Amino acid sequence: MNVLIDNLSGTPIYDQIYTQIKSQIISGELKENEMLPSIRGLAKDLKISFITTKRAYEELEKEGFIYTVQAKGCYVAPKNVELLREENLKKIETKIEEILQLAATCNLSGEEIIEMVKFAIEEKL
Amino acid sequence: MNVLIDNLSGTPIYDQIYTQIKSQIISGELKENEMLPSIRGLAKDLKISFITTKRAYEELEKEGFIYTVQAKGCYVAPKNVELLREENLKKIETKIEEILQLAATCNLSGEEIIEMVKFAIEEKL
DNA sequence: TAACTGTATATAATAAATATACACAGATTA
DNA sequence: TAATCTGTGTATATTTATTATATACAGTTA
Numbered sequence: 001m002n003v004l005i006d007n008l009s010g011t012p013i014y015d016q017i018y019t020q021i022k023s024q025i026i027s028g029e030l031k032e033n034e035m036l037p038s039i040r041g042l043a044k045d046l047k048i049s050f051i052t053t054k055r056a057y058e059e060l061e062k063e064g065f066i067y068t069v070q071a072k073g074c075y076v077a078p079k080n081v082e083l084l085r086e087e088n089l090k091k092i093e094t095k096i097e098e099i100l101q102l103a104a105t106c107n108l109s110g111e112e113i114i115e116m117v118k119f120a121i122e123e124k125l
Numbered sequence: 126m127n128v129l130i131d132n133l134s135g136t137p138i139y140d141q142i143y144t145q146i147k148s149q150i151i152s153g154e155l156k157e158n159e160m161l162p163s164i165r166g167l168a169k170d171l172k173i174s175f176i177t178t179k180r181a182y183e184e185l186e187k188e189g190f191i192y193t194v195q196a197k198g199c200y201v202a203p204k205n206v207e208l209l210r211e212e213n214l215k216k217i218e219t220k221i222e223e224i225l226q227l228a229a230t231c232n233l234s235g236e237e238i239i240e241m242v243k244f245a246i247e248e249k250l
Numbered sequence: 251t252a253a254c255t256g257t258a259t260a261t262a263a264t265a266a267a268t269a270t271a272c273a274c275a276g277a278t279t280a
Numbered sequence: 281t282a283a284t285c286t287g288t289g290t291a292t293a294t295t296t297a298t299t300a301t302a303t304a305c306a307g308t309t310a
Binding site for chain 2: 026081084085088089091092093095096097098099100102103105106107108110113114116117118120121124
């Protein structure tokens, strides 16, 4: 597995680890039930405290990307698309509300918002 | 003008002042070019330091809701819808990006996102 | 000039974020 | 079974950001 720490980046170490592993799981680079490096091993490699790697793994577990087995190790969770979907839907709904709030303060119509969303989606392709 | 501070609310004082005045401006309760209470006067009323009211006013000015004239006072800015629009568009774009990011991690299609937005807009009516 | 405006700089007090050490408990394996 | 892996739990140090403040200053008005 590949994790690179950039000490100058400003983003905290645990966050860099979390983000990199997460994207490797999402991209499929890390397969389901594949074992991750141990929090101590990874910490040693990166020359940081294992508490920091632990924190990254905790975040990943909390979000359902990995699961841990006491005294054995941490593994890539089977993709529970439904669970992930449920959680993300809530977050997305919150953000949509915030957008409508912003739109209301500057007379931006619903049509225009939808146009913006469509545009952003097309950009991604 | 009406501003109420809730010491138990957890949100900082300056933020409460900022939010309340902002919404009064947006709602039209405070008219364009109307003079706001002086930062010192308001601070006295609320029994807080005027630095705190100053901060609230600074935020309002930064976002274009009010303007200040040295040694005279602070006034409600003429509604610059275009400016507000520009600023909010940026914020909205950022939020849309975040939404697409979330959607990508759970295989939520562009169509579905647009449906969610449309639904939220209809709810508002 | 007295009394009001807002400004600028410095600072104190808290709270949140980040990273850590160390003692512990279960699993594995030589 | 002893050595050595694995993750856990509790406590803590350090740093950074947030929040609120005091005080001295400068322009305006009556």
